Structure formats: C-alpha cells, structure tokens
Amino acid sequence: MKLLSWNVNGIRAVQKKGFSEFLKKENPDILGLQEIKISDKARLKSQFDFINYEEFWNPAQREGYSGTAILVRKNIFKKLGQTWTWDNEGRVQVLDFNKFYFVNSYFPNANHELSRLNFKMEFNNEFLKFSKNLEKKKPLIICGDFNVAHEEIDIARPKDNEGNAGFTIEERSWASKFVSNGFVDIFRYFNKNKIQYTWWTYRFNARERNIGWRIDYFFVSKSIIKNVKKSFILDKVIGSDHCPIGIEIK
Numbered sequence: 001m002k003l004l005s006w007n008v009n010g011i012r013a014v015q016k017k018g019f020s021e022f023l024k025k026e027n028p029d030i031l032g033l034q035e036i037k038i039s040d041k042a043r044l045k046s047q048f049d050f051i052n053y054e055e056f057w058n059p060a061q062r063e064g065y066s067g068t069a070i071l072v073r074k075n076i077f078k079k080l081g082q083t084w085t086w087d088n089e090g091r092v093q094v095l096d097f098n099k100f101y102f103v104n105s106y107f108p109n110a111n112h113e114l115s116r117l118n119f120k121m122e123f124n125n126e127f128l129k130f131s132k133n134l135e136k137k138k139p140l141i142i143c144g145d146f147n148v149a150h151e152e153i154d155i156a157r158p159k160d161n162e163g164n165a166g167f168t169i170e171e172r173s174w175a176s177k178f179v180s181n182g183f184v185d186i187f188r189y190f191n192k193n194k195i196q197y198t199w200w201t202y203r204f205n206a207r208e209r210n211i212g213w214r215i216d217y218f219f220v221s222k223s224i225i226k227n228v229k230k231s232f233i234l235d236k237v238i239g240s241d242h243c244p245i246g247i248e249i250k
Helices: 013-017 017-024 040-046 117-135 167-182 186-190 223-225
Strands: 004-008 028-034 053-059 070-071 078-080 090-095 101-106 139-145 182-186 218-219 229-233 245-249
Touching: 004 078, 004 139, 004 218, 013 017, 013 040, 017 070, 028 053, 053 090, 070 090, 070 101, 101 117, 117 139, 117 167, 139 223, 139 245, 167 182, 182 186, 182 223, 186 218, 186 229, 218 223, 223 229
Parallel strands: 004 028, 028 101, 101 139
Antiparallel strands: 004 245, 028 070, 053 070, 078 090, 090 101, 139 218, 182 218, 229 245
16 A cells, blocks of 8 residues: 655645646555645535545634645545544544554644744644554554654754754654654654655745755554555655655555
8 A cells, every 4th residue: 555645735726736647646545635725615616536535624624724634545444533623723634444543644833933832832742642542442654744853864954943943852852752652753764864855945946955854754653664665755746845755555
C-alpha cells in the first residue's frame, strides 16, 4: 500500500494546479490532506471528482481555514474512527483499518511573535495523550503537518531561525518527547543524514533556492516498523507551499 500526506494550502487552489493529475499519477491507497480551507457547504458546490476514492472531510468551523480530509481507495476495508473534537479547527481525523489506525493531523502554527505558542503546546500535549490511548487498541500510522522542524538537519538555516515559530525550544522538545513515547519519524529512520525539505516560504524564491523546512511527517508505532518498506518526499510536486510525503507498507 502507498500512503501519502500533503498540506495542500487550500483544496480549491490546488485543484486548479493539477491535483487530479497528481492523484492519477501517484495512485495512493490512502491520502491525508491538511489545510483544506473549505466548508462542507462550499465543498458540495465545488463537486470534486475523486472518482476512485471514498472521501472523509473534517472542515474547520471557520470558513476558509485549517481542516483535514482523507481520500481512501474504494474497496479497501476501513471504518470511520473518531474525529478529534478537542478544538473546532478540523485538525485531526482517524480511520480504522484492519491492522492499524490512520491518523491525519494538522498541527497549529505558533504564529509570528509566538502568539499561539501556548495554544499549540496545549494541543500537542493533548494529541500525545490521545495517540497513546488510541495505540492501546492497535498500532498507529500518523501523518500530517506538525509545524515543527525537529532537528537542525530539518531546516536550512537553523541558527537564523532559533526561537522562531516552528523552531522554538518548546516545540522541538515536544517533538523529542513524542519520539521518546514510541512514535518513529519514519523518514529519518530510513534516511539518517538526508537533507530534504517539505515546506518553503513563498518569499525570497525560497523553493528555487531550496531554503526549506521539513515540517511534514509520517510517524508510526514501533510495533509496525517492520511493515514499512520505504519513506520518501515528493519535493518536485508543486501546487502548494508544501510538497507531498509518503510511505509504502507491506
């Protein structure tokens, strides 16, 4: 199975930039989307044509903001798990598959001047509790935009960004705590020293110059590492300020 994750920075915007062609080419079995920025009402008017997929949408209450969605190839056995309702921003979804839970997540941004750092840290800590409780039933595969570059290798200019949103001590320490609780950053597991990014600011020609951050992840429970064949970043795919990431599992 091929599992992908992508912060699309607006599903309507990325649809105009070749999303359907991307879906046909990559042909994922499961695709977690973040920052869909669309309400159910607006989505029904948009009439997306994801013909080979079942769709699970989790919009934010606020129009044009946040939200997540999961596309699953038809005829793959699953059932809808709980949608995490800790906040009203549509940030977490769970699908229950036979051997694992698939968790699609979009973590808050601490924002400039760190105005949302406290909110984010509260979210992070609740998410860890939620994940550990869910893991008692079966292993987890967690994907999404975590809005943090964990280590210096995950950011092009670490010294320049110390203390900035996404690279604060608090956020990075929490990422270490998440790993110490048994969730494996599967890209780093397969690629110990590889420098590759998943997000670039739209300013300063950052993507062309590859001045980026790795803030999108797949984490898996330790018990199913043996089932993961590879992990990859599709950094040539455009359409958003993020690029898709993926894993293949047995």
